[in-house]
Amino acid sequence: MLLTSVIIILREVLEAALLLTILLAMSRFIGLNTRWFLLALALGGLGSIIYGNNLAAISNAFDGTGQELLNAGLHIFIYALLLITTSLMVINYYRPGCRLSLLKWCMLLAVMSSILREGAEIYIYLYTFHTQPALFGSVLKGALIGAGIGFSIGALLYYLLLALPERHTLLITCILLTIVAGGMCSQAVQLLIQIDWLPSQMPLWDTSALLREDSLVGQLLYALMSYEASPTPLEVFLYAMSLAVMALTLGFTHYVYRSHAHVPAVAH
Amino acid sequence: MRSIRFFLLITLLATIVLVNFVAALQGYRGSMSEAQRLFDQQMVATAQLLSTMPASQQSPEQLPVVVEHTGPMAFQVWTEKQALLMRSVNAPETPVSAFAEGYREVNFSGFRWRVFSHYAPQLPGWVLVAERVDLRYQLADRVILESVTPILIGIPVAGLLIWLILARGLGSLRRLAAALQEKRAEDLHPLPLDNPPEELLPVVSSTNALLARLQESFERERRFSADAAHELRTPISAIQVHAHNLERELTETSAAEKPDSLQKLQGSVERMAHLVEQMLDLYRTTPDHYPARFERVDLYALAREVIAEHYAGFACRDQQVELCGAPADLCGDRFALSILLKNLLRNANKYSPQGGQIEVAVNVLSERDEVELRVEDSGPGIAEAEYARVFERFYRVGGDRHVTAVEGCGLGLSIVQHIAQLHHANIRLGTSRFGHGLSVQVRFPLVNPVGENSVSESMQERATKNV
Numbered sequence: 001m002l003l004t005s006v007i008i009i010l011r012e013v014l015e016a017a018l019l020l021t022i023l024l025a026m027s028r029f030i031g032l033n034t035r036w037f038l039l040a041l042a043l044g045g046l047g048s049i050i051y052g053n054n055l056a057a058i059s060n061a062f063d064g065t066g067q068e069l070l071n072a073g074l075h076i077f078i079y080a081l082l083l084i085t086t087s088l089m090v091i092n093y094y095r096p097g098c099r100l101s102l103l104k105w106c107m108l109l110a111v112m113s114s115i116l117r118e119g120a121e122i123y124i125y126l127y128t129f130h131t132q133p134a135l136f137g138s139v140l141k142g143a144l145i146g147a148g149i150g151f152s153i154g155a156l157l158y159y160l161l162l163a164l165p166e167r168h169t170l171l172i173t174c175i176l177l178t179i180v181a182g183g184m185c186s187q188a189v190q191l192l193i194q195i196d197w198l199p200s201q202m203p204l205w206d207t208s209a210l211l212r213e214d215s216l217v218g219q220l221l222y223a224l225m226s227y228e229a230s231p232t233p234l235e236v237f238l239y240a241m242s243l244a245v246m247a248l249t250l251g252f253t254h255y256v257y258r259s260h261a262h263v264p265a266v267a268h
Numbered sequence: 269m270r271s272i273r274f275f276l277l278i279t280l281l282a283t284i285v286l287v288n289f290v291a292a293l294q295g296y297r298g299s300m301s302e303a304q305r306l307f308d309q310q311m312v313a314t315a316q317l318l319s320t321m322p323a324s325q326q327s328p329e330q331l332p333v334v335v336e337h338t339g340p341m342a343f344q345v346w347t348e349k350q351a352l353l354m355r356s357v358n359a360p361e362t363p364v365s366a367f368a369e370g371y372r373e374v375n376f377s378g379f380r381w382r383v384f385s386h387y388a389p390q391l392p393g394w395v396l397v398a399e400r401v402d403l404r405y406q407l408a409d410r411v412i413l414e415s416v417t418p419i420l421i422g423i424p425v426a427g428l429l430i431w432l433i434l435a436r437g438l439g440s441l442r443r444l445a446a447a448l449q450e451k452r453a454e455d456l457h458p459l460p461l462d463n464p465p466e467e468l469l470p471v472v473s474s475t476n477a478l479l480a481r482l483q484e485s486f487e488r489e490r491r492f493s494a495d496a497a498h499e500l501r502t503p504i505s506a507i508q509v510h511a512h513n514l515e516r517e518l519t520e521t522s523a524a525e526k527p528d529s530l531q532k533l534q535g536s537v538e539r540m541a542h543l544v545e546q547m548l549d550l551y552r553t554t555p556d557h558y559p560a561r562f563e564r565v566d567l568y569a570l571a572r573e574v575i576a577e578h579y580a581g582f583a584c585r586d587q588q589v590e591l592c593g594a595p596a597d598l599c600g601d602r603f604a605l606s607i608l609l610k611n612l613l614r615n616a617n618k619y620s621p622q623g624g625q626i627e628v629a630v631n632v633l634s635e636r637d638e639v640e641l642r643v644e645d646s647g648p649g650i651a652e653a654e655y656a657r658v659f660e661r662f663y664r665v666g667g668d669r670h671v672t673a674v675e676g677c678g679l680g681l682s683i684v685q686h687i688a689q690l691h692h693a694n695i696r697l698g699t700s701r702f703g704h705g706l707s708v709q710v711r712f713p714l715v716n717p718v719g720e721n722s723v724s725e726s727m728q729e730r731a732t733k734n735v
Contacts, residue, residue: 002413137413148289148423152286153282216290216293
């Protein structure tokens with residue numbers, strides 16, 4: 001029970017922790033205060049409890065596909081927010097102070113949605129076992145270990161990003177956020193396949209022999225880029241498309257603002 | 269990084285958690301497979317024990333023997349011809365597994381079981397020993413979890429210990445920061461940090477070297493100022509004497525009036541002498557440099573002395589000077605306070621018209637623990653918009669710093685401000701009670717903490733010298 005619990009909680013915590021730490025490090029890099037982050041944590045936590053307590057109603061909606069639809073919607077929403085956030089970060093690099101409040105709101109909503117989604121999963125999982133004292137101890141300890149590993153990776157990544165040379169910070173955080181955003185789209189696609197909104201197909205390949213999904217590295221890759229050992233062609237196509245859209249948007253923004261930059265990039 | 273202590277706590281704790289938890293998981297996995305191996309060995313031992321039981325010697329009508337055994341384990345003993353010889357009460361009457369040597373996982377009686385099939389040649393027949401998978405897993409889980417629990421409890425303890433250790437480790441850095449923060453601008457003594465750690469030694473050494481260089485530089489500047497003052501005062505005094513002699517010679521030899529150019533020369537020399545004195549006062553009273561010797565001073569008596577010293581100036585302009593108030597002791601530097609009074613009185617004297625009125629008041633404001641010095645004149649006063657600027661060096665009201673009807677160099681109020689800062693006093697400008705003049709209020713704290721220290725330090729110094 002312990003191992004299952006570790007894997008489930010680690011996956012959820014890691015997913016949220018990666019997004020949180022990248023955005024928090026970016027916020028520090030731009031020089032924003034971190035009050036938005038605390039507000040996002042509080043709202044996300046509250047939202048996940050409300051979500052967990054109303055799970056039955058949510059699941060029964062839309063002919064029993066409510067939960068999957070809501071989760072897929074949250075993932076797509078986070079993808080859109082990350083697209084705007086990273087574009088605004090690039091703009092801010094060349095024009096410091098430009099649309100900072102919009103950037104802050106986008107980051108707040110992205111972190112809040114992520115915590116809402118992952119927090120609700122954790123809440124539901126732990127709530128299911130709290131009536132089984134024989135298993136709950138093991139589940140709780142597993143959850144603590146999973147959360148500990150997840151938060152530790154997040155904390156170390158945060159300080160690693162802060163320690164990066166300033167000229168590379170934007171590029172690296174944009175690449176990481178693009179990968180995370182692509183993962184969000186991929187998870188949305190998986191959920192939509194589950195409820196037959198998208199067709200299920202034969203897997204394109206199977207790498208489970210090479211890297212199992214439930215291994216620590218597998219979980220880390222799942223959290224970062226929604227690693228799946230046997231993805232379908234549609235999943236691979238949509239994942240690649242989401243990455244391409246984000247990369248092209250960022251490249252275009254970078255090109256436009258660099259050529260019209262009033263402040264040289266090196267002076268930032 | 270906002271705080272070294274917080275950064276170290278988080279990164280160290282995250283590293284410890286990561287390494288410990290991943291190690292605990294590996295340990296858990298290893299222990300679980302070891303526990304499964306032990307359970308399997310226990311099943312083998314049970315099978316071997318059952319193969320020696322004399323069930324086969326029972327009469328056929330008494331078979332199979334049903335053993336009242338309910339627990340996580342079940343067993344069956346079969347003949348080679350697949351006739352059931354013996355079974356536990358929780359085992360079915362049909363074979364729970366295939367008759368082939370080894371372990372298998374099967375379902376019966378509503379549970380998942382791990383079954384060990386063993387051929388016993390002494391029977392001859394098959395012994396099948398089964399154990400509930402969920403129960404043996406739970407048992408192993410419970411035992412192994414006991415070893416994981418201390419790691420989980422240990423993390424907050426480790427966090428607390430790291431926090432305290434970091435506080436101890438960063439103590440020298442904190443003390444260095446405090447020593448630098450508490451250092452007064454004029455204090456250029458080396459940092460009082462005994463045995464600093466190796467990492468801080470370069471910082472302390474370079475700061476102390478910098479302070480020593482600063483001290484030398486200030487000393488040079490002080491010497492230069494003293495020399496310059498001496499060098500400037502002597503020729504100015506000589507020029508003044510010569511001009512006076514020239515005036516006497518001219519008036520003695522001819523009845524003609526004093527030449528205009530001589531009058532201008534005397535005026536210019538006087539202004540130069542005043543400027544040199546004021547510049548020296550300004551330099552001397554700079555709070556960062558001034559070697560203050562604080563003592564109990566009666567400001568009222570001091571004001572009386574200064575007025576008396578400069579009475580000639582007031583008398584020659586028929587001005588009326590009034591000193592009001594009462595004796596007021598404060599902790600201050602007598603010399604600096606007399607310069608402050610001299611400058612305020614000189615301003616009042618200069619700007620009040622012929623026959624004007626000047627009032628000096630010294631009062632103790634006991635409800636505020638302050639001593640107030642107020643100098644009010646009956647001059648033209650200063651517009652409120654100029655209040656802040658009049659304390660700037662060389663600033664003169666009206667924007668003309670060089671040509672004015674009233675002599676002056678624009679340093680008087682800057683000197684007053686320096687001396688006020690030295691005494692932690694507040695200066696307020698306003699309109700005098702005469703309706704149009706300037707009122708300067710200087711409020712001194714009754715007890716000056718810096719001053720008290722300086723008094724005790726100077727007393728200590730004297731005591732040491734006496735010894």
